[in-house]
Amino acid sequence: MAKGGSRTGGRGRDAAGTRRGAASGSAAKAKPAKPRNAQRPQPSPGPSPTPPAQPPMPTTFLLGAIPGATPGKWIDTWKERMPRTSLELVPLAFADQRQALVEGEVDAALVRLPIDKEGLHVIPLYDEVPVVVCAKDSHLTAAAELDTADLVGEVLIVPQDDVLGIRAPGTEKPRFAPPADTGEAIATVAAGVGIVVVPMSLARLHQRKDVEYRPLLDGPASTVALAWPAERTTPAVDAFVGIVRGRTANSSRA
Incomplete structure (x- = not known):
């Protein structure tokens, strides 16, 4: 047997000296690298919630x-x-x-x-402006506007449905029961008995030919x-x- 001859048995090498089978095995086991910036897929959003239905307009x-x-x-x-x-x-x-x-x-x-x-x-x-309702021939009608000081000595009628709660110093209380409502109070005033203080809209609502009204500048507004x-x-x-x-x-x- 000649010395220095190569062995043909065992693992062979190719011309480059690489062992056959090693490269192919490594290639088989290699996996593709994942991109660094890859993100997990996000679940698709579900349907947006339906807003509550508005109640219909009534008839x-x-x-x-x-x-x-x-x-x-x-x-x-x-x-x-x-x-x-x-x-x-x-x-x-x-x-x-x-x-x-x-x-x-x-x-x-x-x-x-x-x-x-x-x-x-x-x-x-x-x-609303408060007004003094008085009889048409009352001396209070001589003024275009009144103050509570002008009411001293007058009989102040306060009906049961009073909305102002006015208390004018120097006025007198009537000697009869309070009228049931503003309409009745103004009818009493028309007969020449006392005065009543109400919001202007109520004076207009119960307007009569035998009464007049004047704004009360320092009276309570409504x-x-x-x-x-x-x-x-x-x-x-x-x-x-x-x-x-x-x-x-x-x-x-x-």
């Missing part, structure tokens, strides 16, 4: 109104904007205004302050407001609130 909107309230212009606007929902005006006595709202007799109401605001939303609308139950803010209520606040038909609620 009738019940608006309460205390005596003397003048919602005529708002009612006209309502008729133009809400032709499919009729507005029904419900007369309310001052003493019953809160009860009508709490018990659901009306959807909203024009009320006279003060009112217990618990459980209610209340928006003041305007203040505030008329819109009120409704806080838990029943319906689309119809929202629509009426927008009207009294002067929003146009296309303006936002804000």
Whole structure:
């Protein structure tokens, strides 16, 4: 056997001296490298939640109104904007205004302050000037305006449905029971007995040919407001609130 000859048995090498089978085995085991910035696939978002459906507009909107309230212009606007929902005006006595709202007799109401605001939303609308109603031939009619000092010595009649709670120093109390309401009190004044102090709208409501009224400059004003139950803010209520606040038909609620 010649020395220095290569062995043909065992593992063979190729011409480059690389063992056959080693490279192929390594290639078989190699895995493709993941890109460094690869991100895990995110789950597709589910369907967006459906907003709660708004209750439909009712066929009738019940608006309460205390005596003397003048919602005529708002009612006209309502008729133009809400032709499919009729507005029904419900007369309310001052003493019953809160009860009508709490018990659901009306959807909203024009009320006279003060009112217990618990459980209610209340928006003041305007203040009414107090006036002195007196007989047509009373000396008080000589002035265009009056102060409480001008009422000294007069018999001050306070009806049972009084909304001002006025107490004028120097006036006298009548010697008869308080009249049941403002209308009866003004009828008593027309007979030449005493005076009565009421908001101007009530004086106009009970206007008679035999009485006159004059503004009382330092008398208590009366505030008329819109009120409704806080838990029943319906689309119809929202629509009426927008009207009294002067929003146009296309303006936002804000």
